[in-house]
Amino acid sequence: MANRKIGAQTVRLENRPYIIGRGNIGGKKESEGPLADSFDQLLDDDMFGEKSWEKAECKMLEAAMEKAMNRAQLKKEDIDIMLCGDLINQIMTSSFAARDLHIPFLGLYGACSTMTESLVIGSMLVDGGFARSILAGASSHFCTAERQFRMPVEHGNQRPTSAQWTATAAGAVVVSQWPHGIAKGMTVVRIAEATIGKVIDAGIRDANQMGAAMAPAAVDTLLNHLQDTGRDIDYYDLVVTGDLGYIGKEIMADLLADAGLDKKKIFSHYDDCGTMLYSKDQDVHGGGSGCGCSASVFAGRLLKDMERGKYKRLLLMSTGALLSTISPLQGESIPGIAHAVSLEVE
């Protein structure tokens, strides 16, 4: 039997599946941020013409997926599997999007790590010939998350400075066996390896310190990835975590330095989507978060930068904090998880 494992947690994708389509959409706050021009669509009203924030988030996820399929010049009948997830209880956003799109559906939950979870599974299924083309995506919405996990939005709760801002955004890509729809001479981004993360519990109990809760998992996944592949961090033009935010990014850099990585290389090769999506004067405190943060930054800014040659090798590691509204009340800490996919320009 074939063996694609190249280490404890990493597999090599022999056929290096192609990313042949991408789509993203952002809300009002995202339209005011530094990455505004990397979005396919921006909303001036986060209700998106719907009657509830939940329905708006679902419509956003569908819009990102439709855009990704359009770019790939594929119809939904050409997509073998749709893999996605979100933060809403019982992943209703994704489930209703899958109902509307009518594509065979694998529902995932990895908190804010879901974008790479969908890419990890989806790219393995394409690489192994179990699917020709798949859709991988994730979404989040500030208002659906805020009212589910924290306070009624209307309450105008004051947020501690360490709290992060859940992105109102969705991102999706089409991963395929063939470079379908990519014009000759255009840059093609391919997925080379995937690393599946473990749940790492550093004992953080403060739900307003998500970056601190997730950073140890990101460190663990990155160190395992580098060990499994025999690489140093500067093999990648950019290693990018999902939504550690300002505090988590610093913790991540410190922990990597503690693990023996060169500080200068960390400084010049590592960034975090949660620190990229908003500017500091947008009142987002700890930075961006939510499944839609890394999903929309990846399916926009990062892939665009790869297409125009800024990065040749990129490691995407979305990061998730595993908690519910009741787990902290039952004395549980907040563990984290991170999955990674390595991307290469052909």
Place this chain on the structure above:
Amino acid sequence: MANRKIGAQTVRLENRPYIIGRGNIGGKKESEGPLADSFDQLLDDDMFGEKSWEKAECKMLEAAMEKAMNRAQLKKEDIDIMLCGDLINQIMTSSFAARDLHIPFLGLYGACSTMTESLVIGSMLVDGGFARSILAGASSHFCTAERQFRMPVEHGNQRPTSAQWTATAAGAVVVSQWPHGIAKGMTVVRIAEATIGKVIDAGIRDANQMGAAMAPAAVDTLLNHLQDTGRDIDYYDLVVTGDLGYIGKEIMADLLADAGLDKKKIFSHYDDCGTMLYSKDQDVHGGGSGCGCSASVFAGRLLKDMERGKYKRLLLMSTGALLSTISPLQGESIPGIAHAVSLEVE
């Protein structure tokens, strides 16, 4: 590139991965039912020595997984990926179990279809050489589900006769590239095909009619599986759905007959885990439900029956109803989903 697709929604697993370990555990009600002797462990107190039902459910899932690994004579270090899910918000049961077991983790949510979702993905990853051995499982707990989705358990809410009883149970299997740990001459169960389901919405809006909500999805997945494989239902000694219950099972049979399948064959080749787990005098009304229903019946009764030669070919189709506590309040109907894996005795 390899192509393992044999139809619109079905893949053939060329290497037919082996089920080399199984484990299940049930609660008090399950210990009083007709399948009691097929459980590895039965609780006389559904708190399982823990301080909350949620912690008890997590301990049950871990117990089922430990038992499956023990039967496979594997340690957790030998397991490449753990794939599981549950009904609890943000799948906290599975996430905390993954933290405790410290195995690379892919969190899934397919409502009560999760057992076959984990088997579908897990067996593809093993078949493609992305993992040597994986753990696939799912769990549910009457009290965690009741208080999350319906009423405080202490309230003693009266249930309509169509309502189903969420199983307090967990089940897990080890799927592997090799028949590790299986003694010579022993029956080996292998996974031959996997069919990924679509979300099907029949417009059901009554959360006490889960069987009716899920049956159309089960019918859709079964008909697609039979079409993709070119088989009739009697190719299988048993086709078994997850938790349609008494009402859903009748609807399923009617819809299959409407689709042109022979009624006699349906009657003699089809059953539902939700009608097997409890006897009618156990006051479960519509029958069993919950991710743990098909997970524990499969990892116990069904696999035992395959091992002792009762069934040579079995199609397992866990069935999920996609709703949250707020989706019906926002006017959404309750769509269903079902995934299928075909199992063969070598």
